[in-house]
Amino acid sequence: MREVRTQVVIVGAGPAGLVLGHLLHLQGVDNIVLERRTRDYVEHRQRAGVLEYGITEMLAEAGVGERMRREGLAHHGIQLRFENGAHRINFLELADGRAITVYGQQEVVKDLIGLRLNFHGAALHFESEVRAIEGIDTERPFVDANTPEGPLRIHAAYVAGCDGTHGVTGQSVPALVRRRFERVYPFAWLGILAQAAPVNDELIYSRHERGFALYSMRSPELVRLYLGVAPDENLADWSDERIWDELATRLGEGAHGQLQTGPILERGITAMRNIVLEPLRHGRLVLAGDAAHIVPPTGAKGMNLALADVRVLVPALVAALRENDTRLLDAYSDTCLRHVWRAEEFSTYMTQMLHPNPHDEFENRVQLARLRQVVESEPTARALARHYVDACSL
Numbered sequence: 378m379r380e381v382r383t384q385v386v387i388v389g390a391g392p393a394g395l396v397l398g399h400l401l402h403l404q405g406v407d408n409i410v411l412e413r414r415t416r417d418y419v420e421h422r423q424r425a426g427v428l429e430y431g432i433t434e435m436l437a438e439a440g441v442g443e444r445m446r447r448e449g450l451a452h453h454g455i456q457l458r459f460e461n462g463a464h465r466i467n468f469l470e471l472a473d474g475r476a477i478t479v480y481g482q483q484e485v486v487k488d489l490i491g492l493r494l495n496f497h498g499a500a501l502h503f504e505s506e507v508r509a510i511e512g513i514d515t516e517r518p519f520v521d522a523n524t525p526e527g528p529l530r531i532h533a534a535y536v537a538g539c540d541g542t543h544g545v546t547g548q549s550v551p552a553l554v555r556r557r558f559e560r561v562y563p564f565a566w567l568g569i570l571a572q573a574a575p576v577n578d579e580l581i582y583s584r585h586e587r588g589f590a591l592y593s594m595r596s597p598e599l600v601r602l603y604l605g606v607a608p609d610e611n612l613a614d615w616s617d618e619r620i621w622d623e624l625a626t627r628l629g630e631g632a633h634g635q636l637q638t639g640p641i642l643e644r645g646i647t648a649m650r651n652i653v654l655e656p657l658r659h660g661r662l663v664l665a666g667d668a669a670h671i672v673p674p675t676g677a678k679g680m681n682l683a684l685a686d687v688r689v690l691v692p693a694l695v696a697a698l699r700e701n702d703t704r705l706l707d708a709y710s711d712t713c714l715r716h717v718w719r720a721e722e723f724s725t726y727m728t729q730m731l732h733p734n735p736h737d738e739f740e741n742r743v744q745l746a747r748l749r750q751v752v753e754s755e756p757t758a759r760a761l762a763r764h765y766v767d768a769c770s771l
C-alpha cells in the first residue's frame with residue numbers, strides 16, 4: 378500500500394472540506410482532501426443556494442468571493458405568504474441593511490476546486506473513498522482510502538471529517554462518548570430546477586392549506602422551486618403539469634404576476650430532519666458541516682453552518698499545529714455547538730411554522746398565530762430577519 382504524510386487529512390470535498398483545505402493552505406498548513414465522487418458529480422450536485430451575510434464576507438476574505446459577488450444575487454428581503462396575503466420581511470430595516478446572497482452551493486464548490494487545482498496545486502483526490510480511520514485516540518492517526526491508483530494510507534496530525542450525512546468519520550467517535558440528537562418530520566420537499574425567468578426578485582415562502590411552497594432562483598434564467606409533500610411521495614406521480622399547477626395554487630398565482638413555467642431540468646425529493654452529533658471533536662478527529670449536523674432546508678442554513686464550523690476550526694488547527702497550543706481545539710466543539718443549535722432552532726421554527734399538518738388542526742391554528750405574529754410584531758419580524766440573514770454569525 379502507498380503511504381503518504383500530511384498535517385491535516387480532510388475527508389470530503391463539499392463546501393466544508395474545500396473551504397477548510399483552502400484556508401489551511403493559505404495559512405501554510407499542508408493538507409490533502411479526499412473525495413469519493415468524481416469532480417463532475419460534486420460540481421453539479423444541486424443543493425441549497427442562500428449564503429448568509431457573514432458567510433459571504435468569510436468567502437470574500439478567503440479570496441473566493443469574486444464570482445459570487447459578480448454573479449450572486451443580493452437579496453434585501455424575503456416574502457411570507459399565508460391566508461391569501463403577501464408580507465415582505467425587509468432586511469434593510471430589520472437586519473441592519475445586511476443582505477443574503479443567492480448563489481448555488483455547487484458554484485461555491487466549483488470556485489474552490491478551480492482555485493485549488495489550477496492555482497494552488499494542493500492535493501485533492503477525486504474517486505477516493507476513505508474506508509477506515511484509525512488511531513484518533515493517539516498522536517498518529519491515519520486514514521485508508523481506495524483511490525483510482527490503488528489503496529492509499531495517509532498519516533496526519535489531524536483528521537477532519539467533512540464527509541456529510543452518514544459519513545464514516547462521525548461513526549468513528551466511540552459510542553461511549555457520542556450523542557446523537559435527531560428529529561424526523563412527516564413531510565419532504567419535492568424540488569425542481571427549471572429554465573424560467575424569475576417573476577419575483579425575492580424568495581417566497583408560502584404556507585398554503587394544501588401545503589408548503591418555496592419560490593427561489595439561481596440566475597435571471599433559472600428558478601428553483603419546492604413543494605412540501607409526503608415523506609414517501611413517489612416522484613413518478615408528479616407530471617410537469619401537476620408540479621406547475623400545484624406551485625401556482627400554493628404560491629398564490631396572481632398576487633405577483635403569472636408563475637412563469639419552463640422546462641424542468643432537474644427534480645428530486647429531499648427528506649426533512651434535524652441531526653446533531655456531539656461532540657464535534659474526539660482526540661485527533663474533528664467534524665465539520667453535515668458530518669456533524671443536519672438541518673431541515675427551511676431557512677437554508679446547511680451550507681452556512683458548514684462554513685461557520687470551518688471558521689472556528691481553522692485558527693484552532695493552526696494554533697495546535699504551529700504552537701502546540703490546543704486550547705482553541707479543546708473548545709472547538711462547545712464553540713460550534715452554540716451556532717449549531719441556534720441554526721437548528723431557527724430551521725425548526727421556520728419548518729414548523731410553514732408546513733400545515735392535515736391531521737392536526739390545533740397545530741395549524743398555532744402556525745397561523747405564529748405567522749401573524751411575525752408580520753404584526755416588529756420584534757418578532759426582527760428576530761426572524763436577523764436569523765435569516767446571519768444566524769451563523771450572531
Ligand code: APR
Pocket residue numbers: 388389390391392393394411412413414419424425482505506507508539540541542544545665666667668678679680681683
Ligand atoms: N470518503 C471520501 N469522501 C466522502 C466519503 C468518504 N468515505 N463520504 C462522503 N464523502 C464526500 C461526499 O461525496 C461529499 O462530496 O463528502 C462530501 C460531503 O459534502 P457535503 O455533503 O456537501 O457536506 P458539507 O461539506 O458538510 O456541506 C454541507 O451540503 O448537504 C448540504 O445542506 C447541506 O448545504 C449543506 C452542505
Ligand code: PHB
Pocket residue numbers: 424425426427580591593594601674675676677
Ligand atoms: C434554494 O434556493 O435552494 C433554497 C432557498 C431557501 C431555502 C431552501 C433552499 O430555505
